[in-house]
Amino acid sequence: MFLGSQDIQLGVNESLLDTSKVVSSMVDGIMARVGAHSEIETLAKYSTVPIINALSDLYHPTQILADLMTLHELYTPKGSEPHTISPATTLKNLRLAWVGDGNNILHSLMLQLPKVGMHMTMATPKGYEPNTAILKQARNNALEAGTELLGAFHDPKEALQDADIIVTDTWISMGQEEEKKQRLQDFAGYQLTREMIEASGAKAGWKFLHCLPRKQEEVTDDVFYSPHSHVFQEAENRKWTILACIHQLLVKKGF
Incomplete structure (x- = not known):
């Protein structure tokens, strides 16, 4: 089932608790895009x-799964297939630079990159830093x-120095x-340009994702x-990584 904003009003006409119980009675898994993270936690609690x-x-x-898959493909050595080698090998010691808002993408990158041995720098305007607890x-x-x-x-120039990935x-x-x-x-001066990236000392073979x-x-x-x-390769990989998530969900359910 696809339930868009015109089909269901989470927490408006029906409580999240009720929605979680009703929808989960009809399906084998739920993939939810929400506003506040507390909504995901409530859905998980009662589903x-x-x-x-x-x-x-x-x-x-x-999104970060798709990003990591894309980077894994890009950094897999020639002559090897990505599925035969671990991302913890292909991505180890690469440096990713974030330039932008302290948002949900940045939070997930910060938490996930250490798992594959990647380093990270970040630049945000004052007042737009990442969540302190997550940091x-x-x-x-x-x-x-x-x-x-x-x-x-x-x-941004400080974050871009020695970056492999931007x-x-x-x-x-x-x-x-x-x-x-x-x-x-507030974000004046944060637009990524070729001149800024190269003047900041990014690695010669830097790669860009969005x-x-x-x-x-x-x-x-x-x-x-x-x-x-490599933004379009990254976009395609949303499909494959989402399918992998759904596969794991079904495995968990015993299918």
Whole structure:
């Protein structure tokens, strides 16, 4: 079943508790895109089937799976097939630089990259830093894994130095449309350009990712459509990683 915003109103005409119980009685699993992360937690608490977080205001784990799959494909040595080698081997010691908002994508990257041995730097405008509790947990994860989690810087050039991979995202997420004018002012100087990246000392073979849709103010065409960009491969991999999530859900259910 597909239940869009016109079909179901989570927590409006029916409580999340009731929705969780009713929908989970009809299906073998639920993939939910919500607003507040507490909504995912409520669904998981009362559902009788597994819940996949397809997006919340704090995390976007399914997007990070697609990002890691894309990077794994890109860094798999020539002559090897990606499925024959571990991402913990292909991605180990690579440095990813984030330039943008302290949002759900950044939170999930911070938590997941240490698991494959990747280092990370980040730059956000003042007032747009990542969640402090999540940042603390991510730094603990990095310490345990022996990786680096540097920042949050407020100068994109600092974050871009020595970067193998560069990632950004929208500056105006769902529900923040009224803040657009202020956010565009606050993010002045954060637009990724070829000149900025190369002047900042990124690695010669740097790679660029963006989860889409992209807006011009976030990244210029000379980056987005360049040979360094792998955004469309990344977009396709959303399909394969979501299918893998659903497969694991069905395995958990005993199918």
